[in-house]
Amino acid sequence: MSVADITLASxxxxKGRSLWADARHRFLRNKAAVSSLVIFCIIVIACFGAPYFGLRAPDDINWELESWGPPNLELGYWLGTDGNNRDLFVRLLYGGQVSLLVGFTATMVSLVIGVIWGATAGFLGGRVDGFMMRIVDILYSIPFIFFVIMLTVVFGRHITLIYIAIGAVSWLDMARIVRGQTISIRRxxxxxxxxxxxxxxxxxxTRHIIPNCLGPVVVYVTLTVPNVILIESFISFLGMGVQEPDSSWGTLVSEAAVVMEIAPWAIIGTGSMLAITLLSLNFIGDGLRDALDPRDR
Amino acid sequence: MSPAPLLSVQDLKVHFDVTRKRLFGGTPAIVKAVDGVTFDLKPGETLGLVGESGCGKSTLGRAVLRLLPATAGRVVWLGEDLHSLDHAEMQQKRRDMQIIFQDPLASLNPRMTVGQIIAEPLSVFNPDLSGTEVKNRVRQMMAKVGLLPNQINRYPHEFSGGQAQRIGIARAMINNPRMIVCDEPVSALDVSIQAQIVNLLMDLQHEMGMSLIFISHNLSVVRHISHRVMVLYLGKVMEIADRDSIYANPLHPYTQALNSAVPIPDPDLERQKDRIVLKGDLPSPLNPPSGCPFRTRCPRATEICAQIMPDLLPAGPTHHVACHHAGPRER
Amino acid sequence: MPAILDVRNLNTTFSTPEGTVRAVNDVSFAIEPGETLGIVGESGSGKSQIFMSVMGLLAKNGRAEGSVRFKGKEILNLPVEELNTIRGVKMSMIFQDPMTSLNPYLTVRRQMTEVLEVHRGMSEQVALKTAIDLLDIVQIPEAKRRVHMYPHEFSGGMRQRVMIAMALLCEPELLIADEPTTALDVTVQAQILDLLGKLKRETGMAIALITHDLGVIARLADRVMVMYAGEIMERADVRPLFKSPQHPYTQGLLRSMPRLDEHRINRLQTIGGQPPNLQHLPEGCRFRDRCPYAFDRCAIEKPLLRQVADGRVKTCHLESL
Structure with a gap:
């Protein structure tokens, strides 16, 4: 080892400051986004931790109480009961598991397929690009609700169908976004x-293109999750989604909507849970967009 | 006998089809970015490529590295035509040829650290190298190009333009290549930094012995660094000569005009200088003039220039010029 | 006769999330009628921001303080309506990229006659004739036909000429040219420099020529102001400045340029280090950490702009180089 090498080594x-670190710094300064993130985490923990908090079971029927009863704080029925005398709050938490799972899984599916599809089409370009994007266009042109109805008619009602249906549709946008990014980065x-x-x-x-498209992708992911939750709720609301005894936010809102006049607390409780979740995810998405792309501010 | 050339470019043509595709027809449009260029590059030599925007100098640099496909002609690297190799064979050749870009920050992946950027070409050709060995080599190269090796974990955006260009040079040099194409490497830099980078490239060449193809629109910088200079206009070679001939005794009217147009930082000389001011702008490369492309702006143009593109003919032992009316400037 | 432009103690700052950036620091100078003042500097020297402040064109987070008088009238931070009676009328600016001041959706004719009708009260007929005459003056061939074209139909050099013609519409007394030839090829640059020289001789208007190219300065300027890190380093008449630069930075800039007229090619002399980072400037003299002559005093005491000879000022502790 030469003298120069020794001084170099000593x-x-x-430590460098990566663009991700910069973005994290900017994100953490955004109060709305950070508080939304905290709220969203609490909701996720509450939903998935529900079985371990010593709450009653979601199918525990209490014959003492009337159906669609008002909130009863003494007995711990915070949102009252549902039409079958079950604890609505507990059902809301368990329903959240389904809604959030659908949201995350479908988004992950769309992320994986969309990123690979879009990056490949954008990178290879030419005819391959044309062919791959025409497939996307064709899938786009299938009306989503008919697609879901067709699936339920052929395969019967099942939660997996919801995953497949939503996943199959939501990767299309992702593929388009990633392809656009890839083409601009490729140059x-x-x-x-x-x-x-x-x-x-x-x-x-993998090393140059995907890491550089991740900014918009991350933003789009945080905006896809609420979108998918909404779609699932919509399908369940129409009665084609989750079936009894399981519940999701969509089925709960749908049931509560029917008795809105006699039990307004039910629709307010279930509706606000859905709204708060969607709102906080949207705030997180906005915060991420500002953090990852500071030029827009 | 002069040494065998490292690189021999023979009648190279790079044409782009820019036809706007319409449902019915559309007018076919071809841009002849590089149109029949021939030259040799010797080991350890610096060839300057000068010309104005649209003259094809960057396209030529990329076609030599096969980053763009050639429409016709050959790029012979140590006896092998690069454009006839298959993809895998070409990848192997890339160890010996590299490129440095104009915009130093744009040429560095913003998500990778300096160490990862410089190490990438090294790891591609030496996948078995241990992590420590790679890191040592990167640190040595950083020191060599004037970067502090302790900055190895920093990201490109933490560096100024001049330092970023040093990172680009370190990446190009890490495999000890035999040729580097420098595409306007100092044009985006501040005046005081340009000199640092020019000196660095010249020092590295002196030490490592690689050949350079130095592309620039800045004639003063090209004169400073090059052994030979080639002047391009709309994809064609106008004149190629050793450095002293092309600046002291240019024979092509375009070279003469280019030389006289460069402002000299001396008020007395600059204001008294007898300049050739060309008429008009560069013609559109989509619709170049017939015959000699320079004839529309040439003070010596005659009828023959509109009909026949002059051949590149020898005008001295190391001097070639393509002009029907080649000759020293009349004062 | 008062100076056309008299700038005193101009300070321009930008507030950024990372703190305040002082882009222009206590800059004072004047431009006399008919003279061409060259302003040279690297990126971050503040040379453009001086004139963006003068023209009231600073970015939203920018603030300018001090005094800017146009023919004796204070114009710094004037309300837009009042400023518009001067800028674009008595004082015009041209930029590196012509498309910044040309509207791509209107023909050149519309853009030119509109200004003439509003500011000079011309009828449409007279305005059109004046516009064509101006395009002739800036040497656009077939001006009569081309006046009806859109900006994108012109080539780069032609667009630059159209922008110059637009700037001349109201016969300004001061033309501010911000890197007018930087984006152009050398042969086209030579044409535009010739045109600016001709306009200077024939119209007698004052020109502020902002550039990083000392060759361009040598061709056109009467006086030169060298900027570094938001401050004036040296200001002098063009010939003495090039012949015997008195500031180490000016000297370094001149020596680091390769020149086409030198007979022997020597190794380039360089200015070490990096261009100024306005957020990490050294104490004392701002150029100290790149200066080959720096000594103890430079670190402790900030040099002030002082007169060293007739018509010559500099910011340096050294008496002479």
Whole structure:
């Protein structure tokens, strides 16, 4: 080892500040986004932790109480009972599991398919791009609700169908976004630099293109989750989704809507839970967009 | 006998089809960005490529590296035509040829650290190298291009333009290539930083012996760094000569006009200088003039220029010029 | 006769999330009638921001303080309506990118005659004739036909000429040219520099020429102001400045440029370090950490702009170089 090498080795390394770290810093300064994130986390923990909090079971019927009874704080029925004398609040938490799971799973499906599909089409370009994006266009043109009705007619009502139906549709937007990003990044010089260095195509996609499209993708993901939850609620509201004894936010709102006049607390409770969740996810998405793309401010 | 060329470009053509696709027809449009360029590059030599926007100098640089497909002609690298190799064979050749870009920040992946950026070409060709060894080599290269090795974990946006260009140079040099295409490497930099980068490239060439193709619209910088200079206009070679001939004794009217148009930082010289001011703008590359492309702005143009594109003919031992009326400037 | 433009103690700051950036720091200068003042500097030197402040064109987070007098009248931070009676009328600005001041959706004719009708009260016929004459003056061939074209139908050099013609519509007394030739090819740059020189001689208007290219300055300027990190380093007549630069920064800039007229090619001399980062400026002299002559005093005491010879000021502790 030469003298120069020793002096080089002895200098402490300076830690860099990545664009992600910068974005995190900006996000944490956004009060609305951070409080939304906290609220959303509480909701998620409450829904998925419900079985461990010593609450009553969602199918526990209390014959002492009337159906669609008002909130009863002494007995711990915070939102009253549903039409079958069950604890509405507990059912809301368990229903949240289904809604949130649908939201996350469908979004993950759309993320994986959409990113790979979009990045490949955008990177390869030409005829491959044309072919792949025409498939997207064709899928786009299928009316979503007919698609769901067809599926339920053929396969019967099942929760998995909801996952498939929503997942199959929501990756289309993702693919379009990622393709657009990929095309603009592909023209950047650092991609050419990688090509000139003999880096393989696969590695260019995974190391150079995907990390640089992640900003808009992350934003879009946070906006897809509430969208999917809403779609699921809508399908369940129409009665084609989750079936008894399971529940989701959609079925609960749908049931509560029928008795709105005699039990307004039911629709207010279930409706606000849905609204708060969607609102906080949208705030998180906005905060992420500002954090990841500071030029827009 | 001069040494065998490292690179031999023969009648290279790069044409782009820019036809607007319409449902019915549409007028076909071809841009001949590079149209029949021939030159050799010797080991350790710097060839300057000068010309104005649209002259095809960047396209030529990329076609030489096969980053763009050639429409016709050959790019012979140590006896092998690069454009006839298959993809895998070409990837192997890339170890020995590299490129440096104009916009230093745009040429660095913003999500990767400096260490990862510089190491990438090294790991591609030496996948078995250990992490520590890669890191050592990267740190040595950083020191060599004038970066502090302890900055290895920083990200490109934390550096100024001049430092970012040093990162780009370190990435290009890490595999000790035999040729680097420098595409306007100092044009985006401040005046005081340009000199640093020019000196660095010249020092590295002196030490490592690679050849450079130095593309620039800045004639003063090209003169400073190049051994030979090639002047392009609308995809065609106007003149190619050793550095001293092309600046002291240019024979092509376009080279003469270019030389005289460069402002000199001396008020007395600059204001007394006898300049050739060309008429008009560059013609559109979509619809270039017939014959010699320069004839529409050329003070010496005659009838023959509109009909026949002059051949690139020898005018001296190291001097070639493509002009029907080639000759020294009349004062 | 009062100066056309008299700038005193101009301070321009930008508030950013990372803190306040001082882009222009206590800058004073004057432009006399008919003279061309060259303003040179690297990125971050504040050379453009001076004139963006003068024209009231600062970005939203920018603030300008001090005094700017146009022919004796204070114009800094005037309300827009009042400022508009001066800017674009008696004082015009041209930019590196012509498309910043040309509307892509209107023909050149519409854009030119509108200004003439509003500001000079011309009838449409007279306005059109004046517009065509102006395009002739800036050497646009077939001006009569081309006046009806849209900006995108012109080539880069032609667009620059159209923008210059637009700036001349109201016969301004001061033309501010911000890097007018930087985006152009050398042969076209030579044409535009010739045109600016001709306009200067024939109209007698004052020009503020902002550029990073000392060659362009050498061609056109009467006096030169060298900017670094928001401050004036040196100001002098053009010939003495190039012949014997008195500030280490000016000297460094001149020496680091390769020149086409030198006979022997020597290694370029460089200014070490990086261009100024306005958020991490050194104490004392701002150029100190890149200056080959820096000594103890430079770190402790900030040099002030002082007169060193007739018509020559500099910001440096050294008496001479």
């Amino acid at each position: 200098q402490p390394e300076v 950047r010089e650092f991609i050419e630099a990688a090509e000139a260095s003999g880096v393989s195509r696969w590695r260019i996609i």
